[in-house]
Amino acid sequence: MPMTGRCREPNCHNLVIRPLHYCNTHADKEVAYQESRQRWANQDNSKRYKDYDRKRNEDPLKSEQHKFYQTKQWKSLRRVAIARDNGLCQYCLSRGRVRTGKIVDHIVPYEIQPSNRSNLDNLAYCCSYCHKHKTEWEQIYYGTGFGNKHKDVVLVRKVSDIPDLKTP
Template sequence: MPMTGRCREPNCHAVVVRPLHYCTKHADKEAVYQASRERWTNRTDNSKRYKDYNKRKREYSDIKVEQNKFYQSKQWKSIRDVVRRRDNFLCQYCKAHNRVRTGKIVDHIVPVEFDLNGKTVMDNLAFCCSKCHTRKTKWEQIYYGTGYGNKTKNVIPIKNIKDVPDFQKNEQ
């Protein structure tokens, strides 16, 4: 039995046999649709665009190149899974300020750019939600001087999650 579907024309409920997308009544739109699909499937500039992005944003220094390789490694992926389970998939920054929220990101409490030796230390890792991660990254750029175009500062590293400022005092 052939594969079937509905006509893509709004409010037309005619059955269409694949690979067609429009019924015989709207067959004139099939060629236009196929042409638009071809434009998107034959794009060859995506790899160049991603490569350019990586050079400008991710790999602007040798240290960043090494960091990027580390985050793709099997070692990081296994450490990340252990931290997720250890923290019960809950944001540790929210938990430190009496909130409960599930997380999605394993974060270095002291950034890797500031302390290269702490990238695999389990005590330097915490599971966090995307809101806390974004706000903590902005705070790190100010406090530690990390990030693109910044120079790291000579400050005391904050290793305890409870000492990191509450990013969401004004919310809720």
């Protein structure tokens, strides 16, 4: 069965067969669209990536954190945590929901306690929704994130002790 999609023209709901992006009614726009995609693919993005790396590497902790996530040790820990958690989001499970995970998360953030980065008990597999909301909670509770000041608070070490994240 061929792969299909909707026409890219606003308010046009006709189906198109890939690799085309416009229906027969709007076929005249296909060439211009393909040319713009080619220009985007050919442009030099090295400056944008270089700026991103420069900003990340200005902070020694973030630089160290990035390097850690590239190591064999982290990749091995990640595989063990996924197997231990059976591929299910631990934050959802603690609230009686069953969802598959995508991200291995540090329960106590790396930024707050770097020495605890390799502790398997500090890792939880979670879905992207819970990870996003936990990150927002961490920014308020711990003061993590860019431009925030770390707060002197009690460390939350269990998934079940983290306040209820917004329900998906």
